[in-house]
Every structure is written in structure tokens, then in C-alpha cells.
Amino acid sequence: xxxxxxxxxxxxxxxxxxxxxxxxxxxxxxxxxxxxxxxxxxxxxxxxxxxxxxxxxxxxxxxxxxxxxxxxxxxxxxxxxxxxxxxxxxxxxxxxxxxxxxxxxxxxxxxxxxxxxxxxxxxxxxxxxxxxxxxxxxxxxxxxxxxxxxxxxxxxxxxxxxxxxxxxxxxxxxxxxxxxxxxxxxxxxxxxxxxxxxxxxxxxxxxxxxxxxxxxxxxxxxxxxxxxxxxxxxxxxxxxxxxxxxxxxxxxxxxxxxxxxxxxxxxxxxxxxxxxxxxxxxxxxxxxxxxxxxxxxxxxxxxxxxxxxxxxxxxxxxxxxxxxxxxxx
Numbered sequence: 001x002x003x004x005x006x007x008x009x010x011x012x013x014x015x016x017x018x019x020x021x022x023x024x025x026x027x028x029x030x031x032x033x034x035x036x037x038x039x040x041x042x043x044x045x046x047x048x049x050x051x052x053x054x055x056x057x058x059x060x061x062x063x064x065x066x067x068x069x070x071x072x073x074x075x076x077x078x079x080x081x082x083x084x085x086x087x088x089x090x091x092x093x094x095x096x097x098x099x100x101x102x103x104x105x106x107x108x109x110x111x112x113x114x115x116x117x118x119x120x121x122x123x124x125x126x127x128x129x130x131x132x133x134x135x136x137x138x139x140x141x142x143x144x145x146x147x148x149x150x151x152x153x154x155x156x157x158x159x160x161x162x163x164x165x166x167x168x169x170x171x172x173x174x175x176x177x178x179x180x181x182x183x184x185x186x187x188x189x190x191x192x193x194x195x196x197x198x199x200x201x202x203x204x205x206x207x208x209x210x211x212x213x214x215x216x217x218x219x220x221x222x223x224x225x226x227x228x229x230x231x232x233x234x235x236x237x238x239x240x241x242x243x244x245x246x247x248x249x250x251x252x253x254x255x256x257x258x259x260x261x262x263x264x265x266x267x268x269x270x271x272x273x274x275x276x277x278x279x280x281x282x283x284x285x286x287x288x289x290x291x292x293x294x295x296x297x298x299x300x301x302x303x304x305x306x307x308x309x310x311x312x313x314x315x316x317x318x319x320x321x322x323x324x325x326x327x328x329x
Contacts, residue, residue, distance in 0.1 A: 003118040007257055008313045020054050022286035027051050030292050033078035036071055063296045073098040076291045088137035090235040092209050099238035100290040108287050112241030112255050113145035119246040120229040124150030131156045131177025138233050138240045160188040174203040179216040186223050197225045207233040207240045212300050213322040251305045251317035260284040278303045
């Protein structure tokens with residue numbers, strides 16, 4: 001099943017044409033509207049006129065979390081506040097970040113999230129428990145995407161007493177939350193003489209703040225006897241929808257109509273093209289309106305997977321050191 005079959009099965013040629021069109025637009029937009037990017041590009045001696053191919057993105061300077069954290073968030077902002085419909089402040093895992101969203105940003109995030117959920121098997125018959133602080137914008141996107149699919153959603157909050165009560169009230173078949181909250185639920189059930197495997201939960205979707213794939217995955221799978229899917233949800237992305245796993249559980253699909261991906265050598269910054277080489281994931285947002293990220297270094301170790309996925313999706317897949325097909329390395 002697909003949330004957007006036309007886009008998820010787009011030909012590589014059409015996808016690259018779309019990416020180039022969007023790349024040129026976002027670089028021009030960032031240079032014109034963002035004080036940070038204008039200064040950064042000028043310092044590097046590069047401008048929007050230098051972006052004529054997808055490979056030309058390599059002419060642009062990298063962006064690091066340290067730079068994001070050091071600069072005023074409004075220096076990245078490309079629009080006046082009259083065009084902003086949501087502001088979100090996140091303080092998690094020693095990271096503090098402020099995100100701004102336009103109506104278009106939210107629509108794109110919800111669309112991407114719907115793809116993630118459908119790829120994991122969530123549908124209108126699903127009954128989903130959402131373990132999250134709903135003041136975090138990423139989980140609002142998850143909520144709206146679930147509702148757009150037609151699934152039944154039970155917002156569980158972050159209080160274990162509410163978790164336990166709602167588990168007994170409703171036959172939840174899917175849990176979505178951070179790995180830490182999901183483990184807390186498993187432990188609290190055990191403290192009350194209960195076992196998570198006695199419930200109907202057969203699918204768990206983890207929103208991972210620090211890593212694409214959380215090392216807790218196999219432990220959660222074993223304790224819950226459930227399929228576990230991963231979402232990459234650091235505060236600086238402002239969404240958990242950049243990558244997703246399908247039911248084939250072979251690597252992670254990248255939402256390439258919204259992100260241009262590079263994999264660079266950790267030591268030399270050389271862009272790696274070969275599948276077997278592990279490097280750092282670098283992303284450029286292609287559709288973000290309020291706060292684009294240009295060549296952002298995520299710190300994530302990944303490698304490219306170019307073989308076709310049996311699910312039929314044509315988006316690039318990446319593997320992490322924890323991807324089962326690679327083994328733990």
C-alpha cells in the first residue's frame with residue numbers, strides 16, 4: 001500500500017528532474033531571504049547562479065548543528081512572522097532548537113508522515129496509541145497524518161497511568177512514541193504484574209531523536225513480540241518524516257522529493273558514490289519554506305543501497321550500522 005503511489009514509484013529520471021527544479025528554487029530562496037545563508041554563500045564565493053546540476057550542490061558550504069545552535073534561529077528564517085503559522089521550541093537530549101513552519105511546511109510534513117505510516121502497514125482499520133508530548137510539533141504531524149489515513153488515534157500523553165488505563169480500555173494494535181517512552185511502558189506494565197505481549201500491540205513505530213535506528217530496537221521487539229519501525233526525528237529537522245521503513249524491513253527509504261541526500265567521507269568530506277562505503281548523511285531540504293537546511297551534516301553513519309526494494313518504491317534507501325542485512329558492525 002502507498003500513501004502517494006505516483007510519487008513513491010516515480011521514475012529516477014523524473015525524480016531527478018524534480019529535485020533539480022526544487023534545488024535551484026530553494027537555493028535562490030535561501031540566498032535571497034535568509035541572512036545566515038546569504039553570508040555563508042558569499043563567504044564561500046558561491047551563489048544561486050552556480051547551481052545548474054544536482055552535483056553542483058557540492059559547491060555549497062556544509063551546515064553543522066554547532067552553527068545552527070550558535071546562530072539566532074531568526075537568521076535562518078526566510079519569511080516574516082505574518083507568514084508563520086506554527087512555532088515550536090524543543091529541548092531534548094541536550095539539544096535546544098526552535099522551528100518555524102508555514103502552512104505549506106505543515107502540509108508537506110503531514111504528507112511525508114502519512115507515507116511513513118502506510119509503509120509500516122498503518123491503515124484506516126488501525127487503532128493507534130500515540131505516546132508523546134503533543135507540544136512537540138513532530139507528533140502533531142503524526143496525529144494529523146493518522147487522522148488523514150483514517151486510523152483511530154488514542155493520544156496517550158506521557159503519563160504512565162494514562163497509558164495503562166487506555167491499554168485496558170481500547171484494543172490498541174499500534175504504538176508510536178520514542179523508544180524511551182515505549183520501554184517505560186513495558187517496564188510499568190511489568191511493575192503492575194502485566195506483560196505487553198498480552199495486549200493486541202503488533203506494531204511499534206519508534207521516533208528516534210538521536211539516531212536513525214535505535215539500538216533498543218531488538219530489545220523492544222523481543223519484549224513486545226511486535227514489528228518495530230524507525231523514524232529519524234531530531235529537533236533540527238522539525239519532522240519525523242524524512243526517512244521510513246517499509247514492511248520488507250530492508251534499509252530506510254529517503255523521501256527524495258523533499259530531501260537531496262549526500263553521503264560524505266567522515267575524514268575528507270569527499271562525496272561517496274559506492275554502495276559499500278559508510279559515510280556521514282548530509283541532507284538538503286528541497287521543500288522547506290520557513291527554515292531550509294542546506295547541506296546539513298546529520299552526524300549519522302549510513303551507506304547507500306541501490307538495489308531495488310521489493311515494495312516497489314523507487315526512493316533511495318540507506319542502511320545504518322544496525323541494519324540487519326549488514327549485520328552489526
